[in-house]
Every structure is written in structure tokens, then in C-alpha cells.
Amino acid sequence: MAAAFSCPVFFPSTFSYNGNRYHGRIKIKINATSSTKVKTLNEIAGAGKGSSSLATSTEFGHLSQEQIRQRIPTKKQLVDPYRQGLIIERGVGYRQTVVVRSYEVGPYKTATLESLLNLFQETALNHVWMSGLLSNGFGATHGMVRNNLIWVVSRMQVQVDHYPIWGEVLEIDTWVGASGKNGMRRDWLIRSQATGITYARATSTWVMMNEKTRRLSKMPEEVRDEISPWFIDKRAINEDVPEKIIKLDNNARYVNSDLKPKRSDLDMNHHVNNVKYVRWMLETIPDKFLESHQLSGIVLEYRRECGSSDRVQSLCQPDEDETLTNGVEQSLLKNMVLTPGIMEGNGYLGPLDVKSYGYTHLLQIKGDSKNEEIVRGRTRWRKKLSTLPYSS
Template structure:
């Protein structure tokens, strides 16, 4: 991890877990987002600062690997740092450590800075380079694998966007797309497997009152399961693409 490293401790509460008493992937993603926001606030370039510059961060990509999901009652430390800044993109790294300091999860993410009113990308402010301690010449990108195209639809579900799905940027919170994607995987599949990796690309904003369709292609190999997901808005346009990789509970 490069740049300033910020860490924050979290306890896994009951509302963070699934039926196996292990943290939901969406809970971990919420922690990643929270510690990134916390870092910006600590460095004086948080929500109020961005608003005063008519700017906001929008998440573009995730690539998350989970070694072991923390369990109910566990205390974990989540770390983050800005890896590099390039034009209007920010590349960020994250780690999850257990109480013994062992890394049990990692994540890479890509964000871009937008003009709040125009909803269009803008160049990274010089003050952000300085605050994150990133050299302006440091524009190396994190390697992020592409997401496969969906070729068949094994299942689909429909959802209406609620007020509680909306975040501070007035569009759907990024974790909701992950929930919708996983919800399209039949329960009997979910009960057999444990999620080990997830890749996400956010392509289009969706808003309160609209509806979405969550589609999934499932390749069940017995000891593992790979899924390709697609979230469509109510005009049939791709809003989010995802891939999830699962391992049999017998192997976990």
C-alpha cells in the first residue's frame, strides 16, 4: 500500500452477518467505503470540502478477494490508502485484518471525481494529491481484471429502488447492486457455497422510484461456482456488471 495509510476498527454485529454467522460481503464493502470516507475526513478533504468544490467521488470498480469472512463478535481492522491518481480517476487499496493482525481480505477499487451539477468527470484537484501524499507524476493504475460477458440467463429478479437505497450523491448506494446481484442466485446454490471473490463495474446511475432487473448466469462445477451478473435499469440499459466466484462449503 502506498500513500497515507488509514485504519479503523470495526466489530461484526448481528446485522452484519448471514445465516452462518459470518459477515456479509456487503458489510465488508460498507466498511471499505466507510474507512475511505473516514480517511478523507481526517485529511480535511471530506464531504464538506468536496461539496464546497462542487465535486463528489463516484465508485467505478471493485475487485475483492476474501480469505476468510470474520464472524459475529469478531473485531477487525480495515486499512486503506490511495494508490495513485490519474486524470479524474483514483485507485485505492484496502485490507481487512483479524485481531491477530493477519490479512483476511483485500480489495482494489477505482473511483472518479465528478462535477455534482453536471454529473460529469472532472480532473483531480491538486489539493487531493497533496492531502493523500501522492506525487502528481504517480499515475500507475492498479491491475483490474475484465468481467466476462453474460451469454445465458439462468435466473432473474426484479426490484424497485427505495429511499433507503439512496446515498449522499443522490443515487443508489454501491452495495445495493451487490445485494441485488447475489439475490438472483437461487438460495439452494447460496447455501452450498461461500463467496471468495467479487468483481464489479458500475456503468450507469439508477435513482429512487425506478426499477431494476438482476440477471445471472450460473456455472456450477460441484466444488466451485462462477457467476456472471448483470443489473439492467428500467430502460433495459446495463447499470452494473459483476462476477462472483464461490467455493464449496466442504472445501472452505
């Protein structure tokens, strides 16, 4: 629970970055009545258990073991050498360099959508980390923790033009903006570090939920004061009118019932992480389709959180009519990298290759009397190009 970690963190000194990695080690001496040698974590924990006076007699003042280990900044940082992150956009945006890891790619060495979503989450949290606003919750600011508030995502849209490959170096930019009166928009861009080509773009909307009542909340003034200086008016995806996603019913073509959240699906907010929802959605699409197609875009509308004891049903329905007329397709096309090859129809990427396929999705909790919606989704797909060695 974020509320359990509400103490502000005081550091004896902030991190300094002198153009190189920070190599200092903290020598932990907890128990003033004991010897001065470096203690093990067991001893630290033991000391904390034994007596509260021991826990406060550290050379770091009121630092807990957790605070020593995490070292969450209390002041805005411009560079974090460990996270390979830096503040950009005139002081309010964040850029992180990451290498695509071996376990983030599938059998064809391309990063999975899940990996991209995980990297979005990670860079978003590191952005808050750098801001000095982070309490010890899942991206919650000090003001949010004082009000028992956590972030919940209400909408997420991702467009993938190219999938990064194993070992590739990426730059991920992220920034935030206002969304209505009580929400926050967060956008991302993923670029190839080697070429500067944009691989993927994403936008999301976040609102606050009371951690105890699990009800959505207005944004308190003190939280607005914390985060609004970071807002900028810039969009990764230009979408004039968000498409309405229809609600599927039991007539949906593909249904996967009795999905059970696993312990490993729960995140620090003690509910199923939204990235796991995407896995359930995509697993409901027939293998045969997945083998020959590549996801180019996804829109998710989150309605309700899902706990560890819920039983989940995943429904999906392919579009019958594949004409490119509705909102999402239009906006996808608008944001596609329209290369001269496509524009001029010179043969290597003909009109057929641009044809996109759509699926509508629904995840719901199976109740005794009625079902409750967790998330509605739309996915767009393109045929894999066999000539692209990394289409997966």
C-alpha cells in the same frame, strides 16, 4: 447535496488525544440574548431560523449546529479515539479497529459481504475525515466541493479468504494511490486483531462526477494537490490484467425483474448506494447454490448511477465450463492463502475443495426503448466446508 455543505469548518481548537478517550462536552449557548443555560437542539434550530444574526452569535464563531455535532477536523489528525482509527504508513495510510456487530452477521454468525463492503466505505470516509480534507459531502474534499464534484466508484474487487465472525475484533487498513490521470485507487486489508491473519483484501477505482450535470469530470489541479500527497504505490491485490466481464443479454439463465430502489437504499449522494447493487446481484443466484457455497471473490464494474425512480433488472449466468483458466480465477488463486495442507494434499483440504464456481452478473435499468447498464459483475464461489463452523 454535497454542494449544500460547502462552508469550511472552523474549530476553536482541534481535538487533542492524550492516550485516552476524549470526554469533553460542548456546552451549547447559541442565543446571546437569552439565558446562558444549555439549550436543546430545537432551540438551536429555532434560533437559526429566527434570525441570521442569532446564528452567528455563538461562542464558537461561525459554527452551525451541524458543525458542532459532527466536529469534522480541519487539520490532519493522527488518532481518533472514537473511531478507533490511526494514521499509519508513514503518515498517509489509515487503520481502524472494529468489532463485528450482531446485525452485521448472518444466521451462521459470519459477517455478510454487504457488511464488509459497508466497513470498506466507512473506513475510507474516516480516512478522509482524519486527513483534514473532508468537506461535508460523502468523502468529498474542500476542492471537490468548490468544483461541485462527488466521488463515484468505477470498479471494485474483493477477495475473501475467511469471513469474520460475530464479536471478532478486526483491523482494517486502507490507503489510496493514483489510477491513471484522473482517477484514484483505494485498497483495503482486513485482518484478525487476535491472530494477524488476513481475512479479506479489496481494491477499487474512483472518479469524480459533477454533482449537477451528473457527468464524469477530470480531476481539477486543486483536488490533485489535496489528495496526491496521500498516494502510495502499494496494492492489496496483485492483478496483472483485469478480466473483461462479458455483457449478459436476455438469454441469461436467471433474471430478477422489476427491482425497485427503496428510500433506505439511497445514500448521501442521493443515488442508490453501490453496496445495495451487490445485494440485488446475489439475490438473483438460486437459494440452493447460496446454501452450499461461499463467496470467495467479486469484481464489479460500475457503468451508470441509479436513482430512486429507476426500475432495475438483475441477470446472472453460471459459468458452463468450470476450468480455472480465465484472468480472475488465476488472480484469485495467486492470492489465495495456500496452506501447507493444500500444497501437500495431505487430506484435510483436498483439490476438490479448491474448485471454484463462477457467475457473471448484470444490473440494468429497464427503459422503454432500451436498457441501460448499471453494473457488470463476476463472482467466484467455493463449496462450504462443513467442518468450518463459520462457513456461510
